[in-house]
Amino acid sequence: MIKKLKELLKYRQLIVTLVSRELKARYRGTVLGFLWSFANPLLLLLVYSVVFGVILPQSSGRIEDVHIKGINYSIFLFTGLLPWIWFASSMLDSANVLFVHGNLIKKIRFPIEVLPIMNVLTNMVHFLLGLPILVLFILFFGKDFSLTWWVFFFPVAVLVQFVFTMGLCFLVSALTVHFRDLRDILANLLTLWFFATPIIYPFMNPMVQEKKGFVTALLLNPMTHIIEAYQYTFFFGSLPHWKKIPVTLVVGLFLFYVGYLIFDRLRDTFVEEV
Amino acid sequence: MYPVIVEDIKKYYKKYSHKHKFLTLKSAFVKRTLFDDLEKDETFEALSGVDFKVEKGKTVSIIGENGSGKSTMLKLLAGISKPTSGNIITEGRISALIELGAGFHPEISGRENIFINGIILGLTKKRIQERYDDIVKFAELEEFIENPVKTYSSGMHMRLGFSIAINVDPDILLIDEVLAVGDASFVPKCLDKINEFKRRGKTIIFVSHDLSTVERISDEVIWLKEGKIEKQGYPKRITDAYLEYIGKKDEVKAGEKHKKEEADAAQNKEKRWGSKEIEISNLKMIDKSGKEKYIYESDEPFTIEFDVDAKQQEKDFVFGVGIYNSEGTLCYGSNTHIEDYKAALIEGKGKVKIHVQALHLINGTYFLDAAVHKRDGYPFDYHHFQYTFRVTSTFRDVGISRVYHDWEFSKNIRLQKDENL
Numbered sequence: 252m253i254k255k256l257k258e259l260l261k262y263r264q265l266i267v268t269l270v271s272r273e274l275k276a277r278y279r280g281t282v283l284g285f286l287w288s289f290a291n292p293l294l295l296l297l298v299y300s301v302v303f304g305v306i307l308p309q310s311s312g313r314i315e316d317v318h319i320k321g322i323n324y325s326i327f328l329f330t331g332l333l334p335w336i337w338f339a340s341s342m343l344d345s346a347n348v349l350f351v352h353g354n355l356i357k358k359i360r361f362p363i364e365v366l367p368i369m370n371v372l373t374n375m376v377h378f379l380l381g382l383p384i385l386v387l388f389i390l391f392f393g394k395d396f397s398l399t400w401w402v403f404f405f406p407v408a409v410l411v412q413f414v415f416t417m418g419l420c421f422l423v424s425a426l427t428v429h430f431r432d433l434r435d436i437l438a439n440l441l442t443l444w445f446f447a448t449p450i451i452y453p454f455m456n457p458m459v460q461e462k463k464g465f466v467t468a469l470l471l472n473p474m475t476h477i478i479e480a481y482q483y484t485f486f487f488g489s490l491p492h493w494k495k496i497p498v499t500l501v502v503g504l505f506l507f508y509v510g511y512l513i514f515d516r517l518r519d520t521f522v523e524e525v
Numbered sequence: 526m527y528p529v530i531v532e533d534i535k536k537y538y539k540k541y542s543h544k545h546k547f548l549t550l551k552s553a554f555v556k557r558t559l560f561d562d563l564e565k566d567e568t569f570e571a572l573s574g575v576d577f578k579v580e581k582g583k584t585v586s587i588i589g590e591n592g593s594g595k596s597t598m599l600k601l602l603a604g605i606s607k608p609t610s611g612n613i614i615t616e617g618r619i620s621a622l623i624e625l626g627a628g629f630h631p632e633i634s635g636r637e638n639i640f641i642n643g644i645i646l647g648l649t650k651k652r653i654q655e656r657y658d659d660i661v662k663f664a665e666l667e668e669f670i671e672n673p674v675k676t677y678s679s680g681m682h683m684r685l686g687f688s689i690a691i692n693v694d695p696d697i698l699l700i701d702e703v704l705a706v707g708d709a710s711f712v713p714k715c716l717d718k719i720n721e722f723k724r725r726g727k728t729i730i731f732v733s734h735d736l737s738t739v740e741r742i743s744d745e746v747i748w749l750k751e752g753k754i755e756k757q758g759y760p761k762r763i764t765d766a767y768l769e770y771i772g773k774k775d776e777v778k779a780g781e782k783h784k785k786e787e788a789d790a791a792q793n794k795e796k797r798w799g800s801k802e803i804e805i806s807n808l809k810m811i812d813k814s815g816k817e818k819y820i821y822e823s824d825e826p827f828t829i830e831f832d833v834d835a836k837q838q839e840k841d842f843v844f845g846v847g848i849y850n851s852e853g854t855l856c857y858g859s860n861t862h863i864e865d866y867k868a869a870l871i872e873g874k875g876k877v878k879i880h881v882q883a884l885h886l887i888n889g890t891y892f893l894d895a896a897v898h899k900r901d902g903y904p905f906d907y908h909h910f911q912y913t914f915r916v917t918s919t920f921r922d923v924g925i926s927r928v929y930h931d932w933e934f935s936k937n938i939r940l941q942k943d944e945n946l
Contacts, residue, residue, distance in 0.1 A: 264649070265645065269641070272637070276632040279673070354624065358623050358627035359605065359621070360619070360621065361645065522600075522605060
């Protein structure tokens with residue numbers, strides 16, 4: 252396993268090239284071009300802010316001395332939404348990535364694991380491009396709070412999320428080759444997963460805390476801890492749940508191991524099945 | 526030294542049947558069918574025990590009919606797919622020209638695609654930078670290199686792909702039927718490049734249906750038939766054996782085709798016209814032993830015969846035949862009038878035979894016309910492009926007709942006739 256991962260280092264130029272190709276090609280031919288990387292999350296933010304901040308405002312409240320109301324709620328939402336988009340689009344794309352690049356698999360000797368990696372990294376770049384917007388929002392619109400030094404802790408959250416997402420994407424991309432139904436299952440699963448992760452509501456919301464069963468479910472969901480890590484480092488400016496982060500990392504590493512193992516076992520079947 | 530060694534390669538493919546597809550994810554894991562070897566009756570044997578070695582600097586061609594396992598073999602050599610059993614040992618960098626420009630992204634420019642494709646094929650950025658001008662120049666795309674690849678024609682696409690692949694500078698070059706899409710000026714350029722590789726002592730494995738190219742560039746030919754090596758050795762000997770085999774197979778088919786053509790002929794007005802006062806039917810080609818046959822050697826004698834039926838007495842009539850090649854060029858045409866036969870009388874049923882001593886045509890498929898008409902051209906019955914036959918020849922001479930000739934050289938010029946055939 253370690254040996255195989257070392258081999259991956261050899262392909263870093265290939266990975267970098269493919270990621271930049273994906274980024275370049277993504278908005279080629281559109282009028283706004285690269286601005287879409289910023290515009291997409293902003294528009295999504297607008298929709299969610301209206302729905303959950305104005306139409307259904309119950310999820311807001313006062314938590315950790317910060318009012319999660321009005322514009323603050325939008326910022327809170329954005330903090331969780333950005334990493335979620337990275338996760339969800341990586342998962343959805345990984346269900347297709349081997350098919351879309353079937354030509355590379357079938358016609359060229361090609362290290363196939365590069366494809367899901369490329370996919371997760373491409374989506375990560377989109378995510379990272381969204382972060383400056385978040386920071387600007389906090390600095391200019393944040394009421395009664397601002398960034399703290401905790402913000403420099405966020406790369407840890409990125410690392411944990413990367414390992415976790417990568418493991419799942421290896422699994423999904425390999426299995427979708429044999430079970431194409433997975434694509435549709437995944438789309439629905441991700442919708443459920445989105446609402447079962449504290450993104451549109453804070454984990455500490457009293458209405459959430461009332462329901463013990465739901466709290467347990469949230470605690471078992473690794474994405475809860477990953478998203479919370481962003482919310483704490485950017486929004487609340489503290490990290491009370493720091494113990495949960497290493498545990499999530501261990502879970503992520505385990506998933507990565509299993510995901511890669513299955514991907515590797517199925518690798519030879521891709522040429523014929525894609 | 527053998528940079529390519531293939532040992533008892535077998536390759537099975539899964540036969541597609543929905544019955545055997547796992548119903549759920551769970552059953553696949555529980556039964557472990559996902560990882561287990563496949564049952565024999567569910568598989569199709571693409572290669573069944575192939576052994577060969579390629580010496581360094583040699584060019585080996587693999588020929589065979591469609592589905593004989595050529596492309597599978599090449600994919601295994603390229604490391605794209607894995608053999609079910611057996612070993613492939615290769616030494617040195619391999620470049621496979623299986624599908625040119627396989628990794629091109631249509632939305633981005635040719636220039637960017639050169640870099641990306643080069644890196645996909647294992648080149649470093651620096652190396653691509655060095656060879657960039659050569660690549661563009663060889664592909665003849667100087668003017669279009671900044672345009673997105675989706676605007677390229679298939680020929681431009683192929684040229685760029687070839688140009689990049691060839692600049693990978695491999696030790697072993699694998700070429701699949703890729704030259705088929707190139708235009709008349711680019712294909713010779715590719716062949717030149719391949720020859721340059723040969724001169725530089727690179728090992729080449731070439732898969733093609735184009736036997737004349739195969740003969741020209743290879744040192745050895747492997748004929749694959751149904752996943753096994755049927756014959757292997759000196760190019761000319763193998764391609765001739767292969768042609769003979771194909772010819773025999775075609776002979777049966779050609780006979781059937783002839784019958785069908787005859788049946789269709791009556792309906793097809795474009796291919797047959799005339800007033801039918803005299804009718805031609807039952808045209809056959811007969812070899813010297815009296816057997817009906819539609820494949821002839823260039824120097825083989827045969828007879829064209831057809832039945833005629835004159836519904837009423839006619840005093841003015843001419844019989845004619847014409848031979849066209851597959852491009853529609855008239856190779857030979859003649860009739861009884863040209864050859865000074867004066868028509869006197871025809872009535873009732875009869876038979877016309879034309880004895881051909883030798884065709885002297887080159888390799889290819891030909892069409893035969895037969896007609897009966899008046900001297901002024903008024904058609905009684907005209908059969909146009911209705912009959913096909915093939916000419917096979919051991920030589921690969923070009924043109925329309927074979928000019929019979931001998932070579933003679935003065936003593937200071939020494940050539941040796943290849944007796945290895």
